[in-house]
Amino acid sequence: MSIYLDNAATSYPKPEPVYQAVMHAMREIGASPGRGGHRRSLEAGRIMFQAREAAAALFSVPDSSRIIFTHSATEALNMALRGTLAPGDHVVTSSMEHNSLARPLHQLEKQGVALTIVQAGPDGVIDPVDVQRALTPRTRMIAIGHVSNVSGTIQPIEQFSAIAHAAGALFLLDAAQSAGSLPINVVSAGIDLLAVPGHKGLYGPQGTGLLYAASHIPLRPLLAGGTGTNSTSEDQPEGFPEGFEVGTHNLPGIAGLKAGMEFVMQQGVAVIGEHERGLVSYAIEKLQLLKQVTLHTPLETALRAAVLSFTVAGKDSSAVAFELDRRFDIAVRAGLHCAPRAHRTLGTFPGGTVRMSPGWFTTREDIAMFADAVVQCL
Numbered sequence: 001m002s003i004y005l006d007n008a009a010t011s012y013p014k015p016e017p018v019y020q021a022v023m024h025a026m027r028e029i030g031a032s033p034g035r036g037g038h039r040r041s042l043e044a045g046r047i048m049f050q051a052r053e054a055a056a057a058l059f060s061v062p063d064s065s066r067i068i069f070t071h072s073a074t075e076a077l078n079m080a081l082r083g084t085l086a087p088g089d090h091v092v093t094s095s096m097e098h099n100s101l102a103r104p105l106h107q108l109e110k111q112g113v114a115l116t117i118v119q120a121g122p123d124g125v126i127d128p129v130d131v132q133r134a135l136t137p138r139t140r141m142i143a144i145g146h147v148s149n150v151s152g153t154i155q156p157i158e159q160f161s162a163i164a165h166a167a168g169a170l171f172l173l174d175a176a177q178s179a180g181s182l183p184i185n186v187v188s189a190g191i192d193l194l195a196v197p198g199h200k201g202l203y204g205p206q207g208t209g210l211l212y213a214a215s216h217i218p219l220r221p222l223l224a225g226g227t228g229t230n231s232t233s234e235d236q237p238e239g240f241p242e243g244f245e246v247g248t249h250n251l252p253g254i255a256g257l258k259a260g261m262e263f264v265m266q267q268g269v270a271v272i273g274e275h276e277r278g279l280v281s282y283a284i285e286k287l288q289l290l291k292q293v294t295l296h297t298p299l300e301t302a303l304r305a306a307v308l309s310f311t312v313a314g315k316d317s318s319a320v321a322f323e324l325d326r327r328f329d330i331a332v333r334a335g336l337h338c339a340p341r342a343h344r345t346l347g348t349f350p351g352g353t354v355r356m357s358p359g360w361f362t363t364r365e366d367i368a369m370f371a372d373a374v375v376q377c378l
């Protein structure tokens, strides 16, 4: 039996309506939204609108036109950073970030944006006191991930947004590991910019994501090109959302994402999160019995989400993952998980960790089989 425990990379399987929505968009619609007046194009436009409305409902966004569809969380993060920052601005980020946030910030630093990387504790928790201390009169943004993709640590995001706003700065949240499994309300959590992958906890297809930008943010488009609007002008239209979605949309992907978000709302984000965290707790219970295994995830349940990292004494993490795959058909991920500084923080650099990440379709039986397989890899 094949067991998939790599939902932090991309979720699998997807709910059945997601597959159906992708096929429906390809077979029955075929056309692109905003690119024609015929009924297929109008139907494509309706699907786009409904997908935006679903995302708005999921994240309590007051105006769905402020949601921009992207092809990944990485593209959304780049859009948020490059669309708001300018040389001379200062940004506060942390040592726990994924390369999709850390690398564009590093590039921007070379172009004159000042950067402070706040060091998280050994459990991956970023102390708001350190974030407060890092502020300068030029701080334009605090940019932080909600949940670490290495340790599963949940950050106190409301405290970060309060610090940002008191300093007149923006708060950018990378929700790659939390969207769909932790409730996110952009208004009550004070999130100005929210970057979300469509293909992880929202159960959409790969190649989908979104950015929410609050209405007070004057965002500059990342790309220029055809939008299906203002065709007489050579200038890039900057109206939301069309000005930011250049080129032909990934309609099959967005149709699938819409079905994924509807599925998530039907189950309930809190219910999904509870299921996944329960499975991680069960895995911890089992792995804690093994003296060769070290866990790199907070043991306090309130501090962790649906990601569990561990190492095995005397064994390379990639060798463990390889064995789990080849001998037991269990998919996990090994290595640095695109977050080298997080590993330095957790003390797992350069070897990395084995990461298992359950999803909504993972069962307790899967976890029991995974734990038994780990025992056989020791």
Ligand SMILES: Cc1ncc(COP(=O)(O)O)c(C=O)c1O
Pocket (backbone or CB within 6 Å): 008, 009, 071, 072, 073, 074, 075, 098, 100, 101, 145, 147, 148, 149, 174, 176, 177, 196, 197, 198, 209
């Ligand atoms: C914390 C974090 N941020 C950003 C990303 C990037 O997401 P995407 O693959 O959709 O670009 C990931 C993906 O693994 C992630 O774990």
